Amino acid sequence: MLLNDAAPATTPAGTAVADRPLALAIDVGGTKVEAALVDDQARIVDGTRHRAPTGADNTAEGIADAVRRVIDETLASAPPGARILGAGVGSAGPISIGHGTVSPLNLPVWRGFPLAALVSEQSGIADPVLRLDGLCILLAEHWAGALQGFRTAMGMVISTGIGGGLLVEGRLVGGRTGNAGHVGQIQLHTHDGGGRDLSITLEGIAAGPRIVGWAKEQGWRGDTGEDLAASYRANDPIAVAAVRRCARAVGEGIASVCALIDLEAVAIGGGFSRVTPDLFDLIRESIADVAPLDTIDGVQILPSALSDEGPLIGAAGLIHRADLLP
Structure with missing residues (x-):
């Protein structure tokens, strides 16, 4: 997925973002959902991190709308010319990677919810990689922490x-x-x-x-x-x-x-x-x-x-470090 061809933006460290491949990273938890773009050096691209509340008292559609919103906001804030390789999604579990569904214990209104399909539809990125949020946190710490x-x-x-x-x-x-x-x-x-x-x-x-x-x-x-x-x-x-x-x-x-x-x-x-x-x-x-x-x-x-950045870095690692996946 290649966004517009204007001059490349930079990370805070000054690296040309458009010169590095990016992953759309999404983390769904019991209190919030976050999304960001992350490069292949485990760095969150400045200005692309967005969040929205989820919560046990929310409705199923309300949580889905929160996911859609952070995806839209993150893609809209992508640097010009960004090259997005894929989407990695970490979710509270249990999950089913075979069906692309999630049933987070702390979000009782989501049972067998088709999260992978929602991410694909909203982002336009085919075949998002869905894994348990705990595995994403481990991946982040092993990759860069x-x-x-x-x-x-x-x-x-x-x-x-x-x-x-x-x-x-x-x-x-x-x-x-x-x-x-x-x-x-x-x-x-x-x-x-x-x-x-x-x-x-x-x-x-x-x-x-x-x-x-x-x-x-x-x-x-x-x-x-x-x-x-x-x-x-x-x-x-x-x-x-x-x-x-x-x-x-x-x-x-x-x-x-x-x-x-x-x-x-x-x-x-x-x-x-x-x-x-x-x-x-x-x-x-x-x-x-x-x-x-x-x-x-x-x-x-x-x-x-990695503190609070770990879940997003790990979700991006599902794309950038796919060699570690089972």
């Missing part, structure tokens, strides 16, 4: 939900349906009754809204993750207990994954991962405490090097 040089690792996000992606012996792991690495759905406790119980999963215990909700049940008076962070800094005992609850659950989840695939490193990002700088030390302490094998305690727990 904290996991460069590792061969067996996990990328992880702690935010509205908890997602993850796996790299095993230098290759991304997609799985039968595209949902491999969905670490947020590891079950940490035994079911009290029959059927599905999302409250006993890592996400059900440790995701930002779940931790905030737990703290409020204990009598804490705040409302948001930012409030919880402030209370933690003030040494509020309930806030401290809530953050420790999160770290304990994340450590248990990581230790379980390590027992299966012997991880070298885990890179963690997402808004709630920044609730306090202490969180990473608390996670490491948790792993050391619960690890069922002596070898597990050697796993490196690293903050994301």
Whole structure:
């Protein structure tokens, strides 16, 4: 896809954007959808990043309209002469790569929604590449972030939900349906009754809204993750207990994954991962405490090097680094 032939624009670093191939990157999550153009050096093109709210209270068509809007805004802000190779889409899961559909747990009105078809129709780009958002985060960190040089690792996000992606012996792991690495759905406790119980999963215990909700049940008076962070800094005992609850659950989840695939490193990002700088030390302490094998305690727990840009860089990596895809 080649846009108009006027003189090339530049990135903030001064590189001629039109001289480098670009990917349309889209990230769909429980609170927002974002889109941007990203070059083959993992750089978001200045002025092309746009976002719109999604949210569990939204309608199916309202979320679809948000996706359409950010695609339109991003393509409209493309530099003159931009050469767009394809579209990469990361979405909260579960997903079906065979059908191009998504059913994000935190967007209950989207069940089996044809996201790949929507992106293709709106952007005019054929055959968008759809993958789990956690895999995109891992891809970004392995391509340009904290996991460069590792061969067996996990990328992880702690935010509205908890997602993850796996790299095993230098290759991304997609799985039968595209949902491999969905670490947020590891079950940490035994079911009290029959059927599905999302409250006993890592996400059900440790995701930002779940931790905030737990703290409020204990009598804490705040409302948001930012409030919880402030209370933690003030040494509020309930806030401290809530953050420790999160770290304990994340450590248990990581230790379980390590027992299966012997991880070298885990890179963690997402808004709630920044609730306090202490969180990473608390996670490491948790792993050391619960690890069922002596070898597990050697796993490196690293903050994301890409921060909030990771999901978009990873979605672009589905195009620029297709050699890593299963």
